Amino acid sequence: MxxxxxxxxxxxxxxxxxxxxxxxxxxxxxxxxxxxxxxxCNVWQIFNVxxxxxxxxxxxxxxxxxxxxxxxxVFLRYSDMTTxxxxxxxxxxxxxxxxxxxxWCCDCAEGHCLECHDIHINSKSSSNHDxxxxxxxxxxxxxxxRIVNYCETxxxxxxxxxxxxxxxxxPACIAADHKSCTDILLLKDVIKAVKTSALLxxxxxxxxxxxxxxxxxxxxxxxxxxxxxxxxxxxxxxxKLVRTKVNSHLNKLEQKVLKELDSAENKIKTETTxxxxxxxxxxxxxxxxxxxxxxxxxxxxxxxxxxxxxxxxNKVEKEETYLQSLFEDGRLRQNCLKxxxxxxxxxxxxxxxxxxxxxxxIGQTLIVxxxxxxKQAQNMSNVLNINKKPLDKLNISRIGQIILSGSMVRSWLxxxxxxxxxxxxxxxxxxxxxxxxxxxxxxxxxxxxxxxIQCPTDGTGPFGVTYIKNNLVAxxxxxxxxxxxxxxxxxxxNIATNGECRGIAYxxxxxxxxxxxxxxxxxxxxxxxxxxxxxxxERNDRLGISVHRNKIYVTNYYSNVVNCYTLDGKxxxxxxxxxxxxxxxxxxxxxxxxxxxxxxxxVIVLSSNGKESKTxxxxxxxxxxxxxxxxxxxxxxxxxxxxxxxxxxYHISQET
Numbered sequence: 001m002x003x004x005x006x007x008x009x010x011x012x013x014x015x016x017x018x019x020x021x022x023x024x025x026x027x028x029x030x031x032x033x034x035x036x037x038x039x040x041c042n043v044w045q046i047f048n049v050x051x052x053x054x055x056x057x058x059x060x061x062x063x064x065x066x067x068x069x070x071x072x073x074v075f076l077r078y079s080d081m082t083t084x085x086x087x088x089x090x091x092x093x094x095x096x097x098x099x100x101x102x103x104w105c106c107d108c109a110e111g112h113c114l115e116c117h118d119i120h121i122n123s124k125s126s127s128n129h130d131x132x133x134x135x136x137x138x139x140x141x142x143x144x145x146r147i148v149n150y151c152e153t154x155x156x157x158x159x160x161x162x163x164x165x166x167x168x169x170x171p172a173c174i175a176a177d178h179k180s181c182t183d184i185l186l187l188k189d190v191i192k193a194v195k196t197s198a199l200l201x202x203x204x205x206x207x208x209x210x211x212x213x214x215x216x217x218x219x220x221x222x223x224x225x226x227x228x229x230x231x232x233x234x235x236x237x238x239x240k241l242v243r244t245k246v247n248s249h250l251n252k253l254e255q256k257v258l259k260e261l262d263s264a265e266n267k268i269k270t271e272t273t274x275x276x277x278x279x280x281x282x283x284x285x286x287x288x289x290x291x292x293x294x295x296x297x298x299x300x301x302x303x304x305x306x307x308x309x310x311x312x313x314n315k316v317e318k319e320e321t322y323l324q325s326l327f328e329d330g331r332l333r334q335n336c337l338k339x340x341x342x343x344x345x346x347x348x349x350x351x352x353x354x355x356x357x358x359x360x361x362i363g364q365t366l367i368v369x370x371x372x373x374x375k376q377a378q379n380m381s382n383v384l385n386i387n388k389k390p391l392d393k394l395n396i397s398r399i400g401q402i403i404l405s406g407s408m409v410r411s412w413l414x415x416x417x418x419x420x421x422x423x424x425x426x427x428x429x430x431x432x433x434x435x436x437x438x439x440x441x442x443x444x445x446x447x448x449x450x451x452x453i454q455c456p457t458d459g460t461g462p463f464g465v466t467y468i469k470n471n472l473v474a475x476x477x478x479x480x481x482x483x484x485x486x487x488x489x490x491x492x493x494n495i496a497t498n499g500e501c502r503g504i505a506y507x508x509x510x511x512x513x514x515x516x517x518x519x520x521x522x523x524x525x526x527x528x529x530x531x532x533x534x535x536x537x538e539r540n541d542r543l544g545i546s547v548h549r550n551k552i553y554v555t556n557y558y559s560n561v562v563n564c565y566t567l568d569g570k571x572x573x574x575x576x577x578x579x580x581x582x583x584x585x586x587x588x589x590x591x592x593x594x595x596x597x598x599x600x601x602x603v604i605v606l607s608s609n610g611k612e613s614k615t616x617x618x619x620x621x622x623x624x625x626x627x628x629x630x631x632x633x634x635x636x637x638x639x640x641x642x643x644x645x646x647x648x649x650y651h652i653s654q655e656t
Contacts, residue, residue, distance in 0.1 A: 089113035091120070104137035106130040107157065109148045111137075149187075161190045164591045164633075166549075183591055213369045220367045239355050253345075261339065268335040275331055282319060289315055391612040393655040394594065394605065398622055399637070402430070402447045402647040417441075421464040421504075422586070422628040422641045423473060425486065430630075432641065433462040433475055440465065440475065440484060443647070453489045455482060464504040464545070464628075466511070468525070474511055476501040481511060481523070495528060497521070503545030503554065507567070512552055514543035520554065520569065533569030544598070544628075548589040555584035555597055562587070562597060562610060575610030580617075586628035586641070590652055596638055598626035603640060616650070623648045 090110030092099040101111025105120060107129040112120055120126050130149070137145060149158050154172035162169050163183035178184060194200075289312055296308045326332045344351055404417070421433035429450075430443040440453040440462065455462050461477030468474055471487040481495040481504065499516035506512075511523045512533070519536035520543070523529070533552070536543070542557035551572065552565040561576040562584065575581075586598035593608035603626055605614040618624045628641040631652075638650040 087111070089116050091116040101134050103131050104134050106132065106147075107149055109146075109150075159187055161185045161187050181591070209369075216367055216369075242355065257339065261337065264337055268337070271331075272335065275326075282322065285315075285319060289319075391594070391605065391607050391614050394614060395651075395653045395655060396605070396614075396616055396638070397651050397653070398648065399651045400649050401622070402443060402445065402649070403645060404441075404443065404447050404449055404647075417644045419641045419643060420585075420627055421462065421466075421475070422630045422639060423465045423467045424630050424632055424639070425467060430639065430647065431465055431467070431473060431486065432647075433465040433628075435461050435463055438462070440473070440486075442486065451489065453484060453486065455484060455491060457482070459500075461501075463502050464513075466504050466506045468506050474504060474506060476504040476513055481513065483525075495523060497523075497530075503543045505545045505547045505552075507547040512545055512547055514545060514554070520545070520552065520565070522567075533567075534565055534571075542585060544585050544587040546587045546589055548593065553587050553589065553595060555587045557583055557585060560584065562595065562606060564610060573610050575606055575613075578604060578606070578613045580604060580615045581613070586626070588629040588631045588638070590631045590636065590638070591633055592654070594652075596629050596631065598629050598640070601625065603629070603638075 089099040089101045099113045102114050103112045103117040151170035154170050156170035158168040160169040162178050162181050164181050418436035419432050420435045423431050432441045442450040457477045459478030462475035464476040474483050478500045480497040482491050483493045497515045503514040520534040522531045544555040546553045554563045563574050564572045580602050582600040584597045584599045588596050595606040597604040601618040603616040623640045623642050625643045626640050627643045630639045636652050640648045
């Protein structure tokens, strides 16, 4: 049967020689794919490749239809995104006849003319194939048109759907990969359930909501940008206003200090000028006295000299006294102008470094997203739950118990065990975390225990245990996480956490664990990168954790609740006020997503949405103090671990 193949090819230049993996309008066109495929130039030219422009660095997804094989070469038919391979009848084409297709076979992934279509639908092997008019096929998006009900691995048609693995299965798939799966549905029932459900209408409504939400978000973001522009202008105006106020204030201070400088200068000038004027007068007095002395010496009588000398002496003494007074009262000291600059102004560049601090702040969300009234209607898993039985149809029967061998049991005076965690190894053996003696015990179905694996730690634990791969398990302790090899019976790695670690589960390369005072964290084993998924109040304690189908299930010891989260930490639901749900610890899930919780003297079974519950009470011949649980998916067995002895095994089945 002819089949479509797709690849990315590049329009290249037109060299003289052939170029690999390029379509060239001239020259040979070649390429290498999963099969050694050569494109011959004449094959392309037959289908109007000459209409293609030669452009450089342009990538296009193209589709090929295998139409023949000769001379070691596979001949292909070219089709682009718009024409695909529906233009011609595939059956006729294989016979080198060109005929327009009127119908499209979704199973064969090829078009048929009316004559071939009649033969095709009346053939025993293809009578159940789905066909649609070619016009309808042309309206389908390419991504949808390429969907074929065909198992490439086993070359058979899909007939069933496995709920546990969320995969379509052909009969060979079931025999090879789904032997132990109990939730296999007929694909036609699944298709019918999807067709008759409101799923497509709900999805369509949700798409409209998404478009509407995007429009609202864009409008909201644009409004936010407008607000930012307004805020920017407002702050810019405030800066200018402050600058104006500062300038005005500095101008006033400048004028004030200049006036003070003028006043001080004028005072000094006035006092100095007055003194100099007086001293000039004193010079005239000195000249006059000097003239009198000369006159006395030349012309005065002795008596006149006697009396005149005394008079002039008194005047000279008076002038000397005046000059001395100038020294004494400080009038001859140097006058200086002095101004002390305000330190804040002098160091303004260090005191005031900015006009203000600029930052961003996250405000409230103003937009409200549209959401459908019943979001569960869009959930494919809810549509496909066509074989789910109510919780009261769940049969839980005790099939046995495992009592650990006497060599490991201490006398009645001492504590024998304190089991906190359980996991199942690929070989079917049970591995238990014994926190009292800081060890791991590997237990066979007959109760025989392999040599204990000591887990030395300065803290307490181990509490939880989870299998990783390749004989490697991880345990939680009060100081963090240890990875332990069950083969070498040694601690491989210590991973510190910022608090006591209790619940632990492995999922796709990461450890999901509860860390006191932080919450639920994910630790990537490849690089030990830690991410906090859920922040949990420090008062919450002893959270059991299980990961199932991309969801995290958590018990809370003191709050008496069970929570369900997505892998990125979004809470989906919370089960509370459940009868008998007191002091929950261990948690596990079965293939049908029923949740089993170890609680005080009982095990609680919850429906997949946490709304329904069923209780398995403790009994004399069964468990009494359950602490940890594990569900054996291959046998549909629930393994319940008491704090000490015994280990109880229950088979889970569903009434028909």
